Amino acid sequence: MSQTFGDRIFRWMDDHFVGREFELEYFRQRLAQLDERDERILNVYGTAGMGKTYLLERFARIAGELGAFYARADVRDALNRRERLLSSLLEQMEPTPSTLPISSSPSPSLSLSPPEGLPASALQLQERCLQALNRIAEGRRVVLAFDGYEEIGGLDHWLRTSFLPGLSGNVLVMISGRFPLEGPWRHTPAWRKLIVRLPLAELSYGDIRTYLRQWGVDDEKEADAVWLRTMGHPLALSLLTPDNRETANAANAPNAANAPNAANAPNAANSANAANAASASAAAAAGRLRPPNAAAAEEEDPLQALLDDWLREAPDDELRRLLFAASAVRTFHQDLLSKLMGAEVPSTLFQRLTDLSFVSRTANGWQLQELVWETVRRHFRERMPDTYAAYRDRAAEHYLAKLEEGLAQGRDIVWEFGELLRYADNPVLRAHYRHARTSRNYLEPLGEANLEEAQAYVRRRQKQEESWKVLCSDAESGELYRFELSADLGRARLNLIPLGELAKTGEESVRLLRSPEGRVVGLFAIVPVNGRTYDWLSKSPVSRAYIASLSAEERSRIRTSSSDTEIRFVYVLDVESLEREELRSDIVHALLEPILAGRLLIESPPPHDYYRLGKTSLGFEPLPGAEHADYGGDRPATTYALDTRREKLRDLLRRMVRVPGTAAAPARPNAVQGRNELTPREREVAELLVLGLTNAEIAGKIYVSEAAVKKHVNAMLSKYGLKNRTQLANHLINS
CATH class of the missing domain: 3.40.50.300 (P-loop containing nucleotide triphosphate hydrolases)
Structure with missing residues (x-):
């Protein structure tokens, strides 16, 4: 007997169903044990x-x-x-x-x-x-x-x-x-x-990889682009999936979950996915997978139908204008939207906004669901660029003012600082903070009672250490950053964690990061640099290069200090997986605390672009004479410094974010002018190249990899028919 349409549909549904283990198992147990629960x-x-x-x-x-x-x-x-x-x-x-x-x-x-x-x-x-x-x-x-x-x-x-x-x-x-x-x-x-x-x-990255493989898409970079384009939204994924089977349109889209740790009833958001035949047809129309932001340049965005569905919940112009204003910020409240729009937002209208299905309440206000936020914001930016820019500038002013107010009052401003980072001029910083996740993990000081747990964590990490891949992208510029960190690099760092010595530096110096269930998932050590820690820091791997780089006068001042020098050495910020976004958020927040407290921060992470770009995007600068080979390998590690003491913190904030009304920075000498044939990124590289900077130095200035700089240089050589950098520099200066 031949298969019925229903048989085929069920088979296709099963073939392309991924994840969702938590919800399915929860339903199975609840139905089987119905008599045992209320x-x-x-x-x-x-x-x-x-x-x-x-x-x-x-x-x-x-x-x-x-x-x-x-x-x-x-x-x-x-x-x-x-x-x-x-x-x-x-x-x-x-x-x-x-x-x-x-x-x-x-x-x-x-x-x-x-x-x-x-x-x-x-x-x-x-x-x-x-x-x-x-x-x-x-x-x-x-x-x-x-x-x-x-x-x-x-x-x-x-x-x-x-x-x-x-x-x-x-x-x-x-x-x-x-x-x-x-x-x-x-x-x-x-x-x-x-x-x-x-x-x-939304879906997890692993679920997306599994689903795409089922459709015959095994290219990792292509999968990365889909993940960053859709942010794990299930229907968006189906709309960006090529339909390369004759009858695959009849199949529904995938389904997946990041199962939370829940004993009885689930309280955290879990993942799901679905699509109907219409969305599968739209996927066929899309024809291919698209990199982040690529769809915006197409005449027909495959996600337009999804946007139209969301906007049906806001049918009138008044509510849509308020929705666009809400998309200009990540977290909003009624007063902030009134400030952005330059007019009082009525309470009834704000209530209609917060009643939308894709708006949720958070501890600090309301937020649009992530893909809705980015899609509506892009729509707003493309349709009304001047209005969008005005709202963005007002939002940046708002958070700068909140930070100034918090600094004057001496209160905690970590959250406000995090919101401001979304408006940073630096695309790497925006990319990293695009993926910042609310974390329920908590920190606990290291002491005698939990020292054994800390040691067990380090041993477990050394034994289980594996290669990591970190992905992030900037929605505004379309820049995608992909970092591969080897297991050997992770082990080299773990091998240099002297827990016994770190424990002696004070309970507030070293802290364990615990999950909501109490499991140790990270270890942070930010050590005061003073007379009590000087001898150890001057002899310990990673930190000794910094001490050796100081002048005799500076070393003497630290060694004899009896009070706080306001210098902190970031010895280690380790989590059990850099691929988990909430753990990366925990690292960022651990750094924000001393930054906002006004400290001179010193850090010497392993030699890798992930750490280099992360440090320089936050304002850290390489410290001359403090390079070392303590991590092993052929590439020396750089020591970075960030000074936020006194007025330097305010200077840092103003450098990070474009402040409306501030005069533009003066042009660089010999800056490349009028090169319309160059892309914006090529112009950036060209302006630094004519100053004599190496590829590595250019990469550090514009926050991209050295390989990316080389690609742009080669592209310019090809455009001008030149053979080497010297010819290119002369051409750029003299033309």
């Missing part, structure tokens, strides 16, 4: 394209495997009519609706809360539906799913007060929509006890 409603929610409908399809398969009956109603098809919703459920039951008897006694729902104004025919239909469901539930478990719940409208009250209370306790209800259940669902303790939330978020 919760009876699983609330699946997430913005457009997160895979809610596809997830329900997978739940239906699991329900069938466990012998449960599964019925699903799409609220959107009901058109706000109870009869249509009830009929769609009855059509899925056995026996057929026409043969279902009507009980002589009313169901519990009718006795609890008779629906007001319900016609007799509708009342009879509701009774018939409840009897059918409860009859099935006498012999086996039942899963009742309502999809598209954002369209429930006036039926919400009826469903909550009349229909659901009449269901058997052997029924598990799924409610899926763009929004979490709110209002009476949350405010009434009884309902709150019945509900478990399953929020859906």
Whole structure:
């Protein structure tokens, strides 16, 4: 017997389903152990394209495997009519609706809360539906799913007060929509006890790699571009996937999750993915994978349909203008949006904005879902560049003012500084902070009680150390940064961590980074440079080169100091995986604290572009005479310094971010003028090349790799038909 369409669709769905282990296993256990728990409603929610409908399809398969009956109603098809919703459920039951008897006694729902104004025919239909469901539930478990719940409208009250209370306790209800259940669902303790939330978020990088391989895309750099372009958004991924199979449009898109550590109910956002046949067709129209920002240059952006879907939630011009303003900043509140727009934002309008499915509340305000934020912001920047630039400048002014205010008051301004970094002129800094993630990890001082744990962490890291790949990109410039860090480089660093000596430098110097579950996931050591630590620092690998580079007077001052010198040596900032974005965020925040406290920071990381670009983008500068070979290998390690003492911190902030109204920096001598045939990046390289800088020095100035500089130099040699750098420099100066 030949395969049916349904057989083929299910096979394709299985073939391209990745991840989602947490949600699937959670549903399986909850259904199997229904009698052991009070919760009876699983609330699946997430913005457009997160895979809610596809997830329900997978739940239906699991329900069938466990012998449960599964019925699903799409609220959107009901058109706000109870009869249509009830009929769609009855059509899925056995026996057929026409043969279902009507009980002589009313169901519990009718006795609890008779629906007001319900016609007799509708009342009879509701009774018939409840009897059918409860009859099935006498012999086996039942899963009742309502999809598209954002369209429930006036039926919400009826469903909550009349229909659901009449269901058997052997029924598990799924409610899926763009929004979490709110209002009476949350405010009434009884309902709150019945509900478990399953929020859906983006795919992990590993899930994307797995999915693309299933479509025949195994090129790592191409996968990197997709990851950075989509930020893990499931439907966006499907729209950027080439359709190279004759009938693959019938298959739904992938599904995946970053499963959180949760014992009972999930509280953190998990990943999901889905797409329908229309999105698969759009993928075929796209024709190929696109690098970050490439789609913006195309006449038809494959993500335009997704943007249109989001914007349907903001149909009027007034709300869309406010949405565009919100996209100019990462975190917003009503006062900030009023400041950006130059007019008071009404509370009712702000409430409409925060009610959108892709807006979520954070500790410091509200945020747009990440891909929504970047897509709407790009749309705003392209359509209204002058207005966007004005909003961006006002946002930068706002955070600069907040930092000045915080410095004057002596309060913690780490969060404000992090927000300001999003407006940095440096693309590397913007790229790194684009991927900053809120972390629930916490720091704990190192002492005798946890020294053994710290030692165990270092041993575990030495044994398990592996190669890492770090990806980041800048959405505004389109620059993509890809760093490969070898396992040998990691081990060389770990081998130079003298925990016993570090523990003697003071509890506040060395701290363990713990996960929310208490597991050690990192080790940070930022050591005061003073009379107590001088001897050890002058002899220890990594730090001794810095001490040796000081003048005799400086060494004497440090060695004899009895008070704080305001100098800190960043000895190690180690986490168990640089590929995890929240751990990289923990490192950045560990550095921001001493930077904002006003210190002279010294650091000598392993010789690698990842560390070099990270240091120089934050304002660190190479320290002459402090190079060393303590990490081994052929390439010497550089020691970097960043001075934020007193007014130097304010100078650093103003250098990092373009301050509106500030005069432009004077042109460099012999700057290349009028070279329209050069790209903007080639012009940057050319201006430094004519000053006599080497490729490595140019790379450090413009925050790119040495290989990238070489590529730009070769491109210019080809354009002008020249043979070497000397000819190129003379041509650029004299033409």
